Amino acid sequence: MTSGEQTYVKRRANASPGFFDAEAAGLEWLRVPGGVSIVDVLAHDQSSITLAFVDTVAPTRRAAEEFGAALARTHDAGAKFFGAGPYDLGKPLRVGNADLPMPSAPPDSWGDFYADYRISPYVRKGRALGEFDNSDLEVFERLTSALKEGRWNDGAPPARLHGDLWAGNVLYDARGAVLIDPLAHGGHRITDLAMLDLFGIDYEETIFAAYERESSWLPDGWRRLIPLHQVHPLLVHTMLFGGGYAGAAVRAAQRALRV
Numbered sequence: 602m603t604s605g606e607q608t609y610v611k612r613r614a615n616a617s618p619g620f621f622d623a624e625a626a627g628l629e630w631l632r633v634p635g636g637v638s639i640v641d642v643l644a645h646d647q648s649s650i651t652l653a654f655v656d657t658v659a660p661t662r663r664a665a666e667e668f669g670a671a672l673a674r675t676h677d678a679g680a681k682f683f684g685a686g687p688y689d690l691g692k693p694l695r696v697g698n699a700d701l702p703m704p705s706a707p708p709d710s711w712g713d714f715y716a717d718y719r720i721s722p723y724v725r726k727g728r729a730l731g732e733f734d735n736s737d738l739e740v741f742e743r744l745t746s747a748l749k750e751g752r753w754n755d756g757a758p759p760a761r762l763h764g765d766l767w768a769g770n771v772l773y774d775a776r777g778a779v780l781i782d783p784l785a786h787g788g789h790r791i792t793d794l795a796m797l798d799l800f801g802i803d804y805e806e807t808i809f810a811a812y813e814r815e816s817s818w819l820p821d822g823w824r825r826l827i828p829l830h831q832v833h834p835l836l837v838h839t840m841l842f843g844g845g846y847a848g849a850a851v852r853a854a855q856r857a858l859r860v
Contacts, residue, residue, distance in 0.1 A: 609640075612649040621645040623694060626687035627785030631763060636675030637668060638779045640772075652781070660773045665804030668771070668778035669811030672793065676760035676816070680787025682707035683714035683759050687785060694764075694784050701784065711759075711789050715833070716748035723836035732839050732847040744832065744854045753829060753860075757818040759787035766793040768802035790816065791823055795830035829857035 613620065625645045632639040641653035680686065684704035686694075694701035702722055708714040724741045727733050733741075747753075763770070764784030772779045794812065797805060813819060820826070835850035 621650045627783040630687040633678040637671040665807045666811040669808035670815040673815035678761040680759040685787040712748035716745040719833040755820040760790040762788040766796040795827045828853040
């Protein structure tokens, strides 16, 4: 990335077709009244996206609290179905060099969506790369079976997710939090919260408490479900980076199965 006066330009010469179209569409889709502030998109083409420059400051507890409440309102803007977003149906999202498959029709439930479009494809990729053995596959098979049986379905409508909400994609300026770099789609609210927790963020407890006060859709004991929602990003990291992420994905799945 390169910065210029009042702009920030992200370039990728070998970007897949539609990569920056999807990012620009996702940012605009996330811009909802009362929600988290979204970086302004100034221009984009097949090899770059130009964003308004964010003059970052250190977060404060108050800014974190406002972010948590605003994130709940962004989520409540909703989506047509789990997996829906500002893309043509069936068009893949790009995560680095990976494709995230999207539903071509509304899944029956969140469990079906998460099993079929967020767990199984990446388990297959990880297996092909030699990252998982047969015992690992058995854990993931038990997880996807439980998901498709509806074990963790809770009746909450699809949320409008950022989709890659780690701390590096949450900037703060003088007005508060500003989101960048989404993989926006309809999903479960805990998915974004679990991503904040995965690598840690300043004032995490403050953010979560403010979110809980604002949202009426979190299930009781939702924090016990964080490992379930971390399985997918850990699988993505397994495919992209290898290392210890494969074991972390298996352990997260095992913890989820104990809930």
